[in-house]
Amino acid sequence: MKILTTVKKVVDVELNIQVKEGKIVQDGLQYVMNAWDENAVEATVQLKENNGAETTLVCMGDSESTLMIRKAYAMGIENGIHVDDPLLESADSNGYAKVLKKIYENGDYDLIITGKQAQDTDNGHTGIMLAEYLDIPCVSNVVAIEVVDESQLAVSRIGDSGTEIINVNLPALLTVSDSINEPRLPALRGIMMAKKKAIETKTLADLELTLEQIDMQPVRTEILEYQAPSVRQAGKKFEGDAAEITAKVVQLLSNEAKVI
Amino acid sequence: MTKILVVADIKQNALKKGTLELISKARTLSENVAVVAIGNHIEGLIPELAQAGTDTQYLANDNKLEMFSASSYANCVIQAVKQYQAEQVWFAFSESSKATAPRVAARFKSACATEITDISIENGKVIVNRPAIAGKVYQKIQFNTSPAVVIVRAGAFDIDGEYSGTENIHNLEIPETDLRAVIQKIIQDAGEEIDLADADIVVSVGRGVKDQTGVDLVKALAKDLKAGFGSSRAMVDAGVMPHNSQVGQTGKIVSPTLYFAIGISGAIQHVAGMNGAKVIVAVNKDSEAPIFNVADYGIVGDLFEVVPILRDEIKKVRN
Numbered sequence: 001m002k003i004l005t006t007v008k009k010v011v012d013v014e015l016n017i018q019v020k021e022g023k024i025v026q027d028g029l030q031y032v033m034n035a036w037d038e039n040a041v042e043a044t045v046q047l048k049e050n051n052g053a054e055t056t057l058v059c060m061g062d063s064e065s066t067l068m069i070r071k072a073y074a075m076g077i078e079n080g081i082h083v084d085d086p087l088l089e090s091a092d093s094n095g096y097a098k099v100l101k102k103i104y105e106n107g108d109y110d111l112i113i114t115g116k117q118a119q120d121t122d123n124g125h126t127g128i129m130l131a132e133y134l135d136i137p138c139v140s141n142v143v144a145i146e147v148v149d150e151s152q153l154a155v156s157r158i159g160d161s162g163t164e165i166i167n168v169n170l171p172a173l174l175t176v177s178d179s180i181n182e183p184r185l186p187a188l189r190g191i192m193m194a195k196k197k198a199i200e201t202k203t204l205a206d207l208e209l210t211l212e213q214i215d216m217q218p219v220r221t222e223i224l225e226y227q228a229p230s231v232r233q234a235g236k237k238f239e240g241d242a243a244e245i246t247a248k249v250v251q252l253l254s255n256e257a258k259v260i
Numbered sequence: 261m262t263k264i265l266v267v268a269d270i271k272q273n274a275l276k277k278g279t280l281e282l283i284s285k286a287r288t289l290s291e292n293v294a295v296v297a298i299g300n301h302i303e304g305l306i307p308e309l310a311q312a313g314t315d316t317q318y319l320a321n322d323n324k325l326e327m328f329s330a331s332s333y334a335n336c337v338i339q340a341v342k343q344y345q346a347e348q349v350w351f352a353f354s355e356s357s358k359a360t361a362p363r364v365a366a367r368f369k370s371a372c373a374t375e376i377t378d379i380s381i382e383n384g385k386v387i388v389n390r391p392a393i394a395g396k397v398y399q400k401i402q403f404n405t406s407p408a409v410v411i412v413r414a415g416a417f418d419i420d421g422e423y424s425g426t427e428n429i430h431n432l433e434i435p436e437t438d439l440r441a442v443i444q445k446i447i448q449d450a451g452e453e454i455d456l457a458d459a460d461i462v463v464s465v466g467r468g469v470k471d472q473t474g475v476d477l478v479k480a481l482a483k484d485l486k487a488g489f490g491s492s493r494a495m496v497d498a499g500v501m502p503h504n505s506q507v508g509q510t511g512k513i514v515s516p517t518l519y520f521a522i523g524i525s526g527a528i529q530h531v532a533g534m535n536g537a538k539v540i541v542a543v544n545k546d547s548e549a550p551i552f553n554v555a556d557y558g559i560v561g562d563l564f565e566v567v568p569i570l571r572d573e574i575k576k577v578r579n
Contacts, residue, residue: 122392131363
């Protein structure tokens with residue numbers, strides 16, 4: 001089985017994020033591998049270890065994205081493709097999906113695995129759109145993958161009324177939930193080896209893609225501005241005798257907030 | 261005037277509250293509001309959908325649609341978009357919507373925005389607001405293509421009941437099942453719980469409740485209040501609570517009137533899923549827990565002691 005895994009470099013959501021004049025303040029931001037993509041990498045490496053697979057990772061973004069690829073190498077991915085093109089800076093999900101489509105078509109893959117969403121946009125569109133553009137079956141929010149045979153997987157996804165067990169024919173695309181696994185911490189040896197491994201770098205021109213072909217001209221959506229969320233103020237905090245403070249809070253819920 | 265197609269959110273043959281919220285809001289933007297209803301044995305929902313404010317109802321009603329399939333559902337929505345010539349397609353927030361909406365957008369060479377909290381039309385363009393980066397920022401996004409496909413955050417809009425429509429049913433073609441991805445079975449979640457997205461009160465448990473005994477203790481409070489019963493990710497990972505109970509960035513987004521966070525520390529991923537609640541009550545023994553930064557009322561104490569008192573006091577007030 002030949003697996004293509006996609007990862008995105010995203011802003012570290014644990015940090016404070018400031019908005020100024022409609023833009024995110026870039027100073028002090030740090031970037032990490034999207035957490036759900038770490039689950040995708042882990043799921044890929046587990047398939048390789050348990051069933052045998054050829055693994056390739058693709059990451060789009062600036063030169064810092066190579067750190068994401070090296071991390072995936074250290075976790076056990078074999079090949080890495082870095083799509084580095086300043087033209088992609090304002091790409092939306094459609095743009096990413098179209099670039100990934102080209103990568104997929106160049107590689108004769110059986111399976112694409114990606115995180116269910118990116119931590120920065122929280123959209124969860126790219127994988128699903130990619131499957132649509134490729135006209136291959138797609139299962140999103142996957143929490144377990146089993147190989148049935150060379151042409152079929154049995155996957156579990158969390159749907160609206162429970163856990164759905166789905167048989168899916170290859171080639172296919174899966175987007176994985178963070179519940180699927182616990183991504184491994186790379187061992188030191190892996191980290192050292194990852195530093196030496198080659199990364200294939202591509203521009204849009206290398207991929208023979210024009211801005212029109214990746215839906216960036218005209219662009220389908222534009223972010224007009226960023227806004228800071230209205231901040232919830234800390235309310236009243238009570239400490240002391242449990243019976244007393246609990247009764248007090250219930251009184252407030254009834255008389256002040258009028259919600260019970 | 262812009263034409264809006266609302267995709268009905270149906271669970272176990274019943275209409276979910278979000279659908280009515282969407283129709284109500286859509287009517288404030290346009291007189292042209294249609295709905296598409298997909299499922300099996302759902303023809304009985306049409307009068308309610310008309311009453312809510314739609315004048316055109318697209319119906320895909322067949323046993324092939326009994327279980328959710330993203331490709332079949334997308335196919336039905338796409339048919340309805342074409343027939344109605346919809347310029348906007350609105351989904352209510354759910355796992356099914358998240359799997360379907362991007363396909364619809366891709367098929368029309370358009371785009372999608374998930375978990376929007378507001379929508380308007382400015383200079384002929386659809387503009388939406390939505391949280392990103394775990395709710396740490398909001399984006400204002402303009403669609404340049406049509407139809408604008410959106411998934412609306414639960415509780416973003418109110419039902420005002422001012423509008424009503426008439427029945428005008430169009431039956432859609434039933435798509436063939438995509439044999440490349442076939443549901444074998446669904447392991448249903450326990451049926452007794454109230455749906456989190458619909459619940460007016462939500463009670464959630466975190467690591468502090470420790471185990472099943474703690475869960476049962478807090479569940480009794482949820483039952484008293486007829487509340488939805490949710491959890492933090494820690495409890496799902498520990499295998500104590502089911503996946504579908506997870507409230508947070510990757511789980512369910514809830515906006516109830518009243519939210520109880522019991523034994524939840526308040527990681528940003530959890531807060532991103534509940535900070536739309538009107539009133540938040542937190543119970544935690546750590547007075548420095550970040551949950552107190554967002555709680556309207558905080559009780560610093562041992563939940564095993566506090567929760568039974570909470571139940572008693574609420575009963576007293578309610579009588």
